[in-house]
Amino acid sequence: MTTPQLTKNQSLVFDVLEKAEGPLSAYTILDKLRDHGFRAPLQVYRALEKLLEYGVVHRLESINSFVACAHPGDDCHSHGIVAFAICESCGQVMEFHDHEVDHRLMAWVRGQKFKPEKTTIEIRGLCEACAA
Amino acid sequence: MTTPQLTKNQSLVFDVLEKAEGPLSAYTILDKLRDHGFRAPLQVYRALEKLLEYGVVHRLESINSFVACAHPGDDCHSHGIVAFAICESCGQVMEFHDHEVDHRLMAWVRGQKFKPEKTTIEIRGLCEACAA
DNA sequence: TTGCAAATGTTATGTTATTACATCAATTGC
DNA sequence: GCAATTGATGTAATAACATAACATTTGCAA
Ligand SMILES: [Zn+2]
Ligand SMILES: [Zn+2]
Ligand SMILES: [Zn+2]
Ligand SMILES: [Zn+2]
Helix, strand or coil: CCCCCCCHHHHHHHHHHHHCCCCECHHHHHHHCHHHCCCCHHHHHHHHHHHHHHCCEEEEHHHCEEEECCCCCCCCCCCCCEEEEEECCCCCEEEEECHHHHHHHHHHHHHCCCEEEEEEEEEEEECHHHHC | CCCCCCCHHHHHHHHHHHHCCCCECHHHHHHHCHHHCCCCHHHHHHHHHHHHHHCCEEEEHHHCEEEECCCCCCCCCCCCCEEEEEECCCCCEEEEECHHHHHHHHHHHHHCCCEEEEEEEEEEEECHHHHC
């Protein structure tokens, strides 16, 4: 997926996510953009929809939040399934990829004749600093 | 985790999930139990909390729904990380386990000194029947 | 029987996401 | 130029998901 020029709202939302320490909820993004004229959730959700489509932002299903892709310049769609380790204490997120995991999961679904569209792998726990 | 005797509300919620074709949202469960005296979301959420703790029900993070464990008598906690294939057309869910996937993910987090608590693997797509 | 812990009931509220409709801006074809 | 189309935006209302706070009941054990 090639990323087209972002629109004004898309840029604003993306910038907020890039500068953030960790994942943000849509409503947190909204609050951060009130000064820039954002008034309604839909302004955020519509921008996020496109950013997700372009692959520059990921949605963390288990915490209803969004995070900028940790591999700028790379194409997350091309390096297979993306996995996340999410610290439940400080919110830090690590994004990684493992071809063997992809392969095993895809082999399993192929055996079931299941046609995968979108895969979520999220590990919640404590990062090194917070576990200490 | 050994499963204690279920309370009245826990039994009602569990029965609804067991008899269901696929995953149900908390509010869908609530509606199905109005005839049995359920009036408020908390009655469902509190029962679900215990059922999840006992490992007899799973939460599907990507669709905000709950499903009875597909391996009755087995202990999902003992056979490692649970994965789900969820049909976005008919709602059918397949639950499976893959030790190699567990192993790779746990090896990765160990390398980061990340302490995992709960892992989610959910593959959305189309089941064989719906993909045809 | 008294005290405690767990479960339940009830109301209100907080959080996340979408529907519906109007308006605006850029592009295209004539 | 100018209508027609398309994509983006603005706004209000509502739907869907989840929890806080507090009162009451139940089962059980000291
Ligand atoms: Zn990425
Ligand atoms: Zn941390
Ligand atoms: Zn299970
Ligand atoms: Zn299906």
